[in-house]
Amino acid sequence: MLLVLAGFFSILTLLTTRATATLYSNAEDLPSLAGFDYIIVGGGTAGCVLANRLTEDANVRVLLLEAGPSNRNVLDLMVPAFSSKATPNTPWDWNFTTIVQSGINNRTFPYQQGHVLGGSSSVNSMLYTRASAEDYDRLSRVAEDSGWSWEKVVPYFKKNEIFVAPADGHQTNGQYDPAVHGLHGVNGVSLAGFSFSVDALVTQAMSELHDEFPFVLDYNSGKPLGMDEGWSQSTIRNGARSSAATSYLADSYLKRANLHVLIHAHVLRVSPETTGGKIDKVTFTQLGRKKTIDVKASREVILCAGTINTPHILINSGIGDASALKVLNITLVKDLPSVGRNLSDHAALIGSWDRNATDTLAHWTTNTTGAAEALAQWTDNQTGPFANGLTNQVGFLRLNESSPDVQAIFEMYGDLAPGPSAPHIQLFPFNSGPFSLSVVLLTPHSRGSVQLNPADPPGPPLVDIGFYTSPADVLLMRQAVLKMLRFASAPVWKQNLGVPLGGIADIINSDVGAGIDMSVVDAYARATTFTVNHAAGTTAMSPRGAAWGVVDPDLRVKGVKGLRVVGASVFPFIPTANLQAPVYAVAERASDIIKSSY
Ligand SMILES: Cc1cc2nc3c(=O)[nH]c(=O)nc-3n(C[C@H](O)[C@H](O)[C@H](O)COP(=O)(O)OP(=O)(O)OC[C@H]3O[C@@H](n4cnc5c(N)ncnc54)[C@H](O)[C@@H]3O)c2cc1C
Ligand SMILES: *[C@@H]1O[C@H](CO)[C@@H](O)[C@H](O)[C@H]1NC(C)=O
Ligand SMILES: *[C@@H]1O[C@H](CO)[C@@H](O)[C@H](O)[C@H]1NC(C)=O
Ligand SMILES: *[C@@H]1O[C@H](CO)[C@@H](O)[C@H](O)[C@H]1NC(C)=O
Numbered sequence: 388m389l390l391v392l393a394g395f396f397s398i399l400t401l402l403t404t405r406a407t408a409t410l411y412s413n414a415e416d417l418p419s420l421a422g423f424d425y426i427i428v429g430g431g432t433a434g435c436v437l438a439n440r441l442t443e444d445a446n447v448r449v450l451l452l453e454a455g456p457s458n459r460n461v462l463d464l465m466v467p468a469f470s471s472k473a474t475p476n477t478p479w480d481w482n483f484t485t486i487v488q489s490g491i492n493n494r495t496f497p498y499q500q501g502h503v504l505g506g507s508s509s510v511n512s513m514l515y516t517r518a519s520a521e522d523y524d525r526l527s528r529v530a531e532d533s534g535w536s537w538e539k540v541v542p543y544f545k546k547n548e549i550f551v552a553p554a555d556g557h558q559t560n561g562q563y564d565p566a567v568h569g570l571h572g573v574n575g576v577s578l579a580g581f582s583f584s585v586d587a588l589v590t591q592a593m594s595e596l597h598d599e600f601p602f603v604l605d606y607n608s609g610k611p612l613g614m615d616e617g618w619s620q621s622t623i624r625n626g627a628r629s630s631a632a633t634s635y636l637a638d639s640y641l642k643r644a645n646l647h648v649l650i651h652a653h654v655l656r657v658s659p660e661t662t663g664g665k666i667d668k669v670t671f672t673q674l675g676r677k678k679t680i681d682v683k684a685s686r687e688v689i690l691c692a693g694t695i696n697t698p699h700i701l702i703n704s705g706i707g708d709a710s711a712l713k714v715l716n717i718t719l720v721k722d723l724p725s726v727g728r729n730l731s732d733h734a735a736l737i738g739s740w741d742r743n744a745t746d747t748l749a750h751w752t753t754n755t756t757g758a759a760e761a762l763a764q765w766t767d768n769q770t771g772p773f774a775n776g777l778t779n780q781v782g783f784l785r786l787n788e789s790s791p792d793v794q795a796i797f798e799m800y801g802d803l804a805p806g807p808s809a810p811h812i813q814l815f816p817f818n819s820g821p822f823s824l825s826v827v828l829l830t831p832h833s834r835g836s837v838q839l840n841p842a843d844p845p846g847p848p849l850v851d852i853g854f855y856t857s858p859a860d861v862l863l864m865r866q867a868v869l870k871m872l873r874f875a876s877a878p879v880w881k882q883n884l885g886v887p888l889g890g891i892a893d894i895i896n897s898d899v900g901a902g903i904d905m906s907v908v909d910a911y912a913r914a915t916t917f918t919v920n921h922a923a924g925t926t927a928m929s930p931r932g933a934a935w936g937v938v939d940p941d942l943r944v945k946g947v948k949g950l951r952v953v954g955a956s957v958f959p960f961i962p963t964a965n966l967q968a969p970v971y972a973v974a975e976r977a978s979d980i981i982k983s984s985y
């Protein structure tokens with residue numbers, strides 16, 4: 388039943404989308420391999436924005452090279468509830484694995500990154516969160532460029548966004564602040580469009596503990612502290628995923644005669660055609676072929692290959708740490724020691740409590756009748772439980788600042804949040820089966836790296852996300868767990884949840900009168916922490932002339948002509964939010980910066 392429906396749906400969309408799209412799978416089919424003004428490497432979140440905006444000028448020719456396949460007609464990339472099926476180890480994932488993580492019991496993770504048109508925006512969990520105003524004000528301070536301040540970036544959030552009605556068409560007054568949203572942008576954003584039975588319980592818990600878990604009308608206003616009451620914001624339009632590919636590469640844009648999109652095109656390196664000249668040549672291979680192909684850009688090459696692959700391409704092109712390049716026998720083009728350094732990511736963990744509701748994700752993974760009904764409804768009119776994203780509530784919270792333990796962390800490391808109105812953690816319930824609360828550490832102190840594998844430099848890089856390698860993060864996660872337990876202590880849960888499950892019971896039981904035993908919390912964190920795949924920072928923005936960093940505030944690679952980087956890799960500090968909205972804003976502003984320089 389399920390498969391039959393999926394197949395039927397694919398045929399329908401195939402018939403409606405085939406007519407106008409000009410996506411090329413083979414370089415030979417491109418009208419020409421010459422005459423491009425810009426070549427964009429990576430058709431992901433940032434790359435699709437640039438491809439769209441730069442081709443608004445009909446005289447500018449753009450080639451967009453994407454290693455992965457097309458996103459079109461893939462049900463797992465359309466149905467919001469199927470986002471967990473998009474990665475890992477699918478055709479839409481790079482299938483990276485981290486190196487052994489010493490801070491978390493030597494575990495490794497599959498490290499997910501979109502390998503498909505739309506990049507990670509085609510496979511992510513769709514939460515739409517911009518981070519705090521103070522994140523951008525810090526960026527503008529660190530990069531010494533007022534253009535990255537919150538005030539200057541807000542118009543770019545709005546330029547990206549088309550805020551639309553939720554899937555169920557419900558009345559949304561009082562559920563968001565219309566003043567902060569864009570109504571005429573490209574990428575669809577909507578409030579949750581289906582309510583679960585857990586939502587009312589979460590709202591009640593918030594009201595019972597309102598001083599610590601206050602309601603926030605709209606966490607995308609620049610002042611995110613608080614929680615929404617069941618109407619989280621996601622990149623969902625008409626009940627389906629809105630990605631950089633479905634939006635910025637929609638048929639109406641793809642048909643532009645000056646835009647050329649080639650999929651299955653894996654870029655190996657960039658180089659100057661004339662030694663010492665500007666970077667103008669891009670070398671790639673196509674799926675299943677050995678032969679390399681060179682293409683040339685008359686203006687610029689723009690790397691948008693994501694936080695893992697952008698440094699991988701740079702280092703393979705001789706742009707990186709000179710001593711590392713020497714060991715790898717790669718000819719030095721530019722010594723930039725910060726390439727691949729300072730990788731930041733958000734560590735997360737989950738606590739679970741027994742609950743037997745039937746409107747949960749677990750219910751739909753085990754109850755095939757229920758799942759088939761939900762899919763039939765989605766296929767019919769893109770409504771129902773499958774039209775919803777990861778969670779209906781999102782909270783952005785600070786740690787308990789009156790606690791001496793929190794004050795001690797601040798004394799030692801400073802407040803790692805970008806300012807007093809920015810969060811330390813994200814807390815959200817997860818309608819998994821049991822009742823789950825997820826906490827995400829938004830202000831990590833640890834840093835990791837991306838390096839080439841000396842045994843296979845062009846192959847998958849060595850990805851180190853460095854979780855808990857700074858003791859600060861161990862201390863911060865302890866406080867995050869206390870905050871989670873505090874939420875779970877609201878009276879409403881006593882009647883509606885069963886016993887704490889697994890390690891959460893051990894943590895609670897460790898309190899035999901003298902408070903929770905922090906060594907039990909640490910053990911739980913090391914054993915269960917996972918990544919939310921928010922890699923950032925490996926080609927960081929820094930002031931012009933700074934000794935560290937990879938790109939200047941105009942996103943030009945330092946000391947190299949003709950080359951820019953756009954994407955999550957340019958943040959010198961990871962934003963205190965899920966990263967897609969920040970990346971969209973950076974890419975929109977980058978488009979204007981590039982246009983204005985010609
Ligand atoms: C599983 C998952 C869940 C997430 N959930 C959320 C969420 O709910 N909300 C949120 O805001 N953020 C989320 N994120 C993070 C967010 O999606 C990313 O931070 C953001 O999309 C990154 O944008 P980017 O442009 O830097 O890179 P990407 O969007 O990853 O784009 C990089 C593109 O370059 C291509 N590429 C790479 N190397 C090459 C090469 N050598 N040649 C050619 N092409 C290449 C890739 O295939 C890809 O298409 C999630 C990420 C993942 C992976
Ligand atoms: C990731 O693994 C899947 C499943 O094995 C495979 O189909 C896909 O091609 C792999 N991705 C890459 C980039 O190799
Ligand atoms: C992790 O590996 C290192 C090096 O092999 C070892 O010394 C350490 O004891 C290991 N840690 C754990 C928790 O297994
Ligand atoms: C670099 O070249 C040296 C000398 O030719 C060789 O011994 C070494 O294995 C090479 N290293 C790599 C990573 O290819």
Ligand SMILES: *[C@@H]1O[C@H](CO)[C@@H](O)[C@H](O)[C@H]1NC(C)=O
Pocket residue numbers: 724725728729935936959960
């Ligand atoms: C890492 O980032 C910090 C700023 O957060 C900077 O001071 C430092 O120089 C960077 N290190 C490298 C190797 O780039």
Ligand SMILES: *[C@@H]1O[C@H](CO)[C@@H](O)[C@H](O)[C@H]1NC(C)=O
Pocket residue numbers: 745754756757758760
């Ligand atoms: C499975 O789902 C169907 C449809 O929602 C429902 O009628 C049935 O009771 C469910 N079965 C179980 C065991 O929960």
Ligand SMILES: *[C@@H]1O[C@H](CO)[C@@H](O)[C@H](O)[C@H]1NC(C)=O
Pocket residue numbers: 763764765767768770
């Ligand atoms: C969508 O379809 C379902 C049945 O599949 C129906 O119950 C529901 O009313 C429809 N909703 C809208 C808005 O058409």
Ligand SMILES: *[C@@H]1O[C@H](CO)[C@@H](O)[C@H](O)[C@H]1NC(C)=O
Pocket residue numbers: 599787788789790791873
């Ligand atoms: C915050 O810390 C103070 C000081 O330790 C304590 O009295 C208070 O109960 C804490 N608040 C919460 C919600 O845990």
Ligand SMILES: *[C@@H]1O[C@H](CO)[C@@H](O)[C@H](O)[C@H]1NC(C)=O
Pocket residue numbers: 741742743883884885886
């Ligand atoms: C859930 O169902 C199981 C099995 O019937 C039962 O043991 C458990 O107490 C129930 N939990 C709750 C929270 O009702």
